[in-house]
Amino acid sequence: HKTMNYAPFVLARRRARAQGLDDALLLDREGQILETATAAVVLARNGRFAAPASALRLPSLALEAAREVLDIPAQPMRLEDLAAADHVYVCNSLMGMRPVAAIGERVFPLDEKTCALVTRAIREE
Structure with a gap:
């Protein structure tokens, strides 16, 4: 993330890890999804991709690279959208794109093929 104040992200991730979770999902005050503490979020539904739209979300070079190989429009996104x-x-410049296995009790099938395609694009940036 390109910011000078990492403290909220570090604290959110620490809290998540203390609860046995991998990362923290960050929301704005209206409950719109922004990102995780360490990565951009992308979802797929019915063969279409989307990423959270918010002026509060930090810019992501990895997400921009992903958009070079997939159509990933920005749209307002709530927790219900992830559940559906x-x-x-999740994607960032260090890890590339990774599938999310679960959010709370909701388990997702792992889509390694899409992750490999996007990770190659991120590495080439």
């Missing part, structure tokens, strides 16, 4: 998704992914 077929697949959920």
